[in-house]
Amino acid sequence: MSEIRDSGPAIGRRNLLKASLAAGATLAAANAGLFASTGSAAADEEIPSLKGKRIAISATGTDHHFDLTAYNAQIDEVKKLGGEPIAVDAQRNDTKLVSQLQTLIAQRPDALVQLLGTLTVVDPWLKRAKDAKIPVFTIDVGTPNSLNNTTSDNWRIGSDLALQLVSDIGGAGNIVVFNGFYGVVPCAIRYDQLKAVIKYYPEVKIIEPELRDVIPNTVQDAFSQITAILNKYPEKGSIKAIWSAWDIPQLGATQALVAAGRTEISTYGVDGSPEVLQLVRDPNSPAAGNAAQQPEEIGRTAIRNVARYLAGQKLPRETYVPALIANKKNIDEVTKTLRLG
Amino acid sequence: MSADIDTLLPYETGGDIRRRIAGSLAGFALRGGSLLAFAALLVFFSVAAPFFFTLGNIGNVLGQSAILGVLAIGLTIVIIGGGANVVKGGIDLSLAANLGLSAAVYATIISAGYGDAVAVAGALATGALIGAINAAAVVVFGIVPLLATLAVMNVVAGLELVLTQNTVVSASSDLLSFLSAYGPFDIPVLAYVLTGFTAIAAAIVQFTPLGLRLYAVGAFPEAARAAGLPVKRIVAGSYIASGLCGGLAGILSVSYLSGSTTGAGEMLLPVVVTALLSVVFSRRLVPTIGGTLLSTLLVGFLTNGFQLLNISSTLVSGIQGVLILLVVAATSLQRGKGAV
Numbered sequence: 001m002s003e004i005r006d007s008g009p010a011i012g013r014r015n016l017l018k019a020s021l022a023a024g025a026t027l028a029a030a031n032a033g034l035f036a037s038t039g040s041a042a043a044d045e046e047i048p049s050l051k052g053k054r055i056a057i058s059a060t061g062t063d064h065h066f067d068l069t070a071y072n073a074q075i076d077e078v079k080k081l082g083g084e085p086i087a088v089d090a091q092r093n094d095t096k097l098v099s100q101l102q103t104l105i106a107q108r109p110d111a112l113v114q115l116l117g118t119l120t121v122v123d124p125w126l127k128r129a130k131d132a133k134i135p136v137f138t139i140d141v142g143t144p145n146s147l148n149n150t151t152s153d154n155w156r157i158g159s160d161l162a163l164q165l166v167s168d169i170g171g172a173g174n175i176v177v178f179n180g181f182y183g184v185v186p187c188a189i190r191y192d193q194l195k196a197v198i199k200y201y202p203e204v205k206i207i208e209p210e211l212r213d214v215i216p217n218t219v220q221d222a223f224s225q226i227t228a229i230l231n232k233y234p235e236k237g238s239i240k241a242i243w244s245a246w247d248i249p250q251l252g253a254t255q256a257l258v259a260a261g262r263t264e265i266s267t268y269g270v271d272g273s274p275e276v277l278q279l280v281r282d283p284n285s286p287a288a289g290n291a292a293q294q295p296e297e298i299g300r301t302a303i304r305n306v307a308r309y310l311a312g313q314k315l316p317r318e319t320y321v322p323a324l325i326a327n328k329k330n331i332d333e334v335t336k337t338l339r340l341g
Numbered sequence: 342m343s344a345d346i347d348t349l350l351p352y353e354t355g356g357d358i359r360r361r362i363a364g365s366l367a368g369f370a371l372r373g374g375s376l377l378a379f380a381a382l383l384v385f386f387s388v389a390a391p392f393f394f395t396l397g398n399i400g401n402v403l404g405q406s407a408i409l410g411v412l413a414i415g416l417t418i419v420i421i422g423g424g425a426n427v428v429k430g431g432i433d434l435s436l437a438a439n440l441g442l443s444a445a446v447y448a449t450i451i452s453a454g455y456g457d458a459v460a461v462a463g464a465l466a467t468g469a470l471i472g473a474i475n476a477a478a479v480v481v482f483g484i485v486p487l488l489a490t491l492a493v494m495n496v497v498a499g500l501e502l503v504l505t506q507n508t509v510v511s512a513s514s515d516l517l518s519f520l521s522a523y524g525p526f527d528i529p530v531l532a533y534v535l536t537g538f539t540a541i542a543a544a545i546v547q548f549t550p551l552g553l554r555l556y557a558v559g560a561f562p563e564a565a566r567a568a569g570l571p572v573k574r575i576v577a578g579s580y581i582a583s584g585l586c587g588g589l590a591g592i593l594s595v596s597y598l599s600g601s602t603t604g605a606g607e608m609l610l611p612v613v614v615t616a617l618l619s620v621v622f623s624r625r626l627v628p629t630i631g632g633t634l635l636s637t638l639l640v641g642f643l644t645n646g647f648q649l650l651n652i653s654s655t656l657v658s659g660i661q662g663v664l665i666l667l668v669v670a671a672t673s674l675q676r677g678k679g680a681v
Contacts, residue, residue, distance in 0.1 A: 086651050094602045095594070099405040102529075103648050106397055120511035121598050124521070183509040212507040214603070 047304050048311030050083025055306060056109035056134075057085055058101055060117040061092035063216070064248060065273040066295045070115055070139060073299030081307055083110075092215050094121050101125040105132055111306045113137045114146070115299075118183040135309060139302050142185040148315040150302040152323040154186040157270055157291040158193025160325045164289045165194075165241050165268050172203035173240030176229055178222065178249045180212035187245035190270060194243060207239070213249040222252025223259075230260045242267045247276040247290055254279055257286045271295075272326065272338070281331045292338050293323045375621040379639055386646035393649050397527055403536065404529030406641035408590050408597060410634060411535070412436050412608060413615040414542050415586025417633045420616055421546065422579030423479075423486055424559045425628060431559060431576070433583045434490040435471055436590075436612055438497040441605025443467045443591025445504045448512040448601035457516040464595075465588040471497055472584015476577035498606055511600035520596035531593060535634075538589070543630035555579060556627070615640060 055078045062068040071089065078085040086109055090097035097117060104112060105128055112129050114122055119141065126145040129136050138146040140154075165175070177194070181187040198204040207229070214221045226242065233239050242253045242265060250269030254276075257265050263286045269276060272292030279287035298321045309315055326334040387394035416433055423431015447464040451457075471493060478489035524530045546552040557565040558575045566572050595601055618639070619632035 084651075086648075088648055093604060093607055094598050095408065095608070098597055099644070100648060102401050102405065103398075103645055106401055107392060107649065118509050118602065120509060120600050121602060124599050180507060183511075214507060 047081060048307045048313075050078060050081040050303075050307050050310070053083040053110040053310060054107075055083050055085055055303065056104040056107065056112040057087040057115070058097070058104055058112065059087070059089040059115040060097055060122075061215070062089045063092060064246070064271070065275075066246075066271045066293060067116060069295035070299035070302075073296040074113060074115070074139075074303050077300045077303035081303065083307075094118065097121065098125060101129070105129045105134060108132070109134060110310060111135045111137060113139065113302055113306065114141055115139045116184065116186075117141055118181075119143060119185050120183060135306070137302055137306055137309075139298055140184075140186045142189075142318075147309060148302075148305050148317065148319060150298055150305060150319045150321065151186060152291075152293045152298070153320040154189040155193055157293075157323050157325075158190035159197055161190070161243075161268055161270060161289060161291050162194040162197035164325050164327060165243060165266070166197060166201050166204060168266055168288055169204070169240040171201045174205050174207050174233070174238060176226070176239055176242045176253075177206050177210045178213040178242075178244035178253075179210045180214055180249075181245060184245075190245045207233075213244060213246075218248040219252035219255070222249040223256045226253045226256035227260060230256065230262055236262070236264055239265050241265060241288070244269045247271045247273050250287065250290070251276055251279070254285060254287045262286075272323075277326060277331065277335060280326050280328060283328060288327060290326045291323050292326050292334055294321050294338055297321050372621065372624065372626065379622075379635065382639070382642065382646070386642065386649065390646065390649035393646060398645065398649075400526065400528030400532045402638065402641045402645045403532030405531075405645070406637045407531040407535040408440070408593050409608065409611055409615060409640070410637040411538055411586050411590040411593065412440060412612045413619070413633045413637050414539065414630055415583035415590075416612055416616040417619055417628045417630060418542070418546060418555070418586075419486075419579045419583045420559070420628045422555045422559045422576050424562070425620070428487060429485060431579065432486050432490060432613075433475060433580060434487065434609065434613075435475060435494040435497055436583060436587050437606050437609035438494045438501065439468055439471045439584060439587030440590045440594055440608060441601070441603075442471070442497050442501040442504070443588040444594045444598075444601035444605065445501045445510060445591075447592055447595045448510040449504060451512040451514050451517075451595075452510055457514050460514070461516070461592060464591050465585060468584045468586070468588020468591065469581055470584070471587060472581035475584065476580035479580060480573045480577045494606075494609075501605070505601060505603070507603055509600055509602045512595055513599065516592075517596040517599070520593065521599070531597065534593065539630060539634045543634075546630050551575075560627075611640065 057071065057074050057078070059067060059071045062071050071087070075085045075087050086104065086107065088100045088104065090100055098121065101114075101122065102125065105125070112126075112134050114126060114136070116139065122141060123143050123145060126136050126138070126141075126143055130145045136146045138149045140149070140151045142149055142151075169175070177191075179191055182191060198206070211222075211225050211229070222244070229239070239262075242250070242257075244250050244253065244267075247269030250267045251273070254267045257263055257267065263284065265286055266288035267286050268289040270291040270293070272290060272294075276287060276290050277292065279285040280290050301319055301321055305315055305319060322338075324334045324338060383394070392398055416436055419431040419433045421431070443464040446467045447460045450460040450463045475486075475490050475493050478484045478493065479486050482489075520530050520534070522530055524533055546555060554565070554570050554575055557568070558570060558572050562572050591601075594605070615636050616628065616633055618636035619628050620626045622632035622635040623629040
């Protein structure tokens with residue numbers, strides 16, 4: 001895995017590490033560097049046209065801020081570059097997803113971009129597309145069957161979020177973990193990074209059994225699961241934090257903590273959904289950390305990579321789009337830096 | 342499909358001959374109309390999206406419809422045997438959950454290291470057992486099928502959660518690779534499975550004495566009992582057959598999705614809609630196996646055609662809903678005319 005990591009562009013990597021580990025003052029300085037580098041890279045380069053190209057965009061679902069934003073950004077970028085998008089959304093139904101991939105492959109587009117999805121479900125079909133000589137690209141799906149995967153650096157997101165959590169709880173205490181989507185690669189990486197970090201903090205314990213977040217009804221389900229576990233651990237301090245690999249379970253968990261008056265517990269999640277960042281901004285909310293990704297930039301970058309590839313340029317195996325850990329102290333700067341405001 | 346069943350249908354018991362004629366005219370228009378609409382749809386898609394009417398694409402749609410088709414045929418058998426009254430008649434709401442549990446059983450057995458034979462037996466036994474529980478609830482305890490199968494649905498969905506912990510259980514085996522591959526003429530194997538399964542089910546239901554008894558029991562149970570038919574056994578058998586369909590669909594689903602995944606319950610409404618729609622494709626507006634195949638394909642071609650026409654995916658379910666509403670409204674209108 002480390003080779004893949006290192007083969008990506010090293011945009012502001014050191015800066016990012018520093019930025020997300022420290023809070024406040026260092027962050028602003030580091031971000032200035034980060035944005036200088038991405039900004040100039042984008043300005044310098046001419047994106048090849050997609051004129052006359054049919055680009056298939058296959059989304060697993062668009063019910064979540066991240067998916068919807070990345071999906072729409074892809075469609076817009078294909079149009080902007082003069083191509084014709086064939087965009088389909090499986091509404092988080094795996095049977096639909098496989099059918100749509102099958103039909104897309106039969107339509108023989110000039111390229112296929114898969115947005116998210118359970119690896120074991122989509123991978124056989126990405127392989128079939130590859131075998132049919134269709135260039136396959138992915139967003140947040142790590143597979144040898146795709147030419148390029150555009151994603152946030154989920155190793156970094158995972159370890160940074162875990163370090164933030166461990167540091168917030170003083171390196172000791174019980175944490176509740178949602179681990180329902182280990183089959184989705186980015187979620188698996190973030191979870192593995194959490195485990196890797198807490199391995200060195202033996203006093204941090206994950207409460208067993210781990211919880212399973214679900215789709216649909218994620219918020220309601222997380223709310224009721226957390227309410228149940230709070231009843232099982234009624235003493236203040238018996239649970240220090242709640243972690244989830246994305247931020248819709250975090251939303252439900254945070255609401256449950258507020259409803260039960262257990263706001264001493266902190267919640268952590270990933271994606272930067274606007275409603276969760278709003279909670280992080282609220283000084284009284286238990287939402288303590290959120291790894292804000294840039295779904296719009298991710299979608300746009302994936303399509304630009306398609307255009308570059310079709311124009312004969314060489315692509316790295318993975319393209320990382322910066323993400324930052326937002327916490328109570330740096331929330332204003334993060335939203336400003338990532339232009340999420 | 343024999344004439345004596347026709348006279349037993351409730352909507353033809355009305356006395357007024359003129360109304361009856363009007364009713365059957367509407368019926369004729371509906372039947373002809375629905376086939377015509379289906380044909381028009383195919384023509385439209387073929388013209389608008391040239392790729393639509395190719396062997397490869399039609400094969401894909403058949404393959405994509407296999408899971409839904411097998412489930413809908415199972416439900417059709419229950420509806421035929423229990424009568425078409427949506428509230429009191431035959432219905433099996435546990436079918437989608439059955440698919441989920443059978444798939445989970447299959448994938449779990451494979452990932453535990455056993456072979457396809459054990460996994461197939463496990464999945465089919467799971468389906469049959471669910472069918473047997475439904476049958477017992479309906480026939481022995483006399484619970485209304487709608488409620489009985491609703492309760493069983495919840496139990497089955499719960500068992501699936503226990504078995505899989507609500508996660509994806511991936512599975513690969515020789516049988517699964519065979520089922521998810523492409524067969525002769527570059528058509529998915531699942532397309533052949535659907536065609537073969539429909540042919541067998543149609544042969545049994547439409548062309549054997551057993552099938553005729555199934556219709557008799559569903560349309561007029563008292564008369565069937567008076568004629569000496571084992572009504573309870575036939576109804577029970579229809580639920581077990583439906584359960585087996587759930588088990589088979591579970592196996593197909595594992596091959597299609599390379600494992601068992603969550604969310605099987607979402608299949609329920611499409612299954613019910615497909616089975617209910619099947620009546621518009623039959624000569625006397627009764628549920629038939631062939632009609633169910635056609636309505637399955639209608640839904641499949643619609644989804645496929647929309648995708649090929651690059652109609653925004655957000656519109657697809659809306660347009661499908663409107664079409665279904667139109668067909669169901671037309672059917673009800675026709676039924677209403679006949680009955681009053």
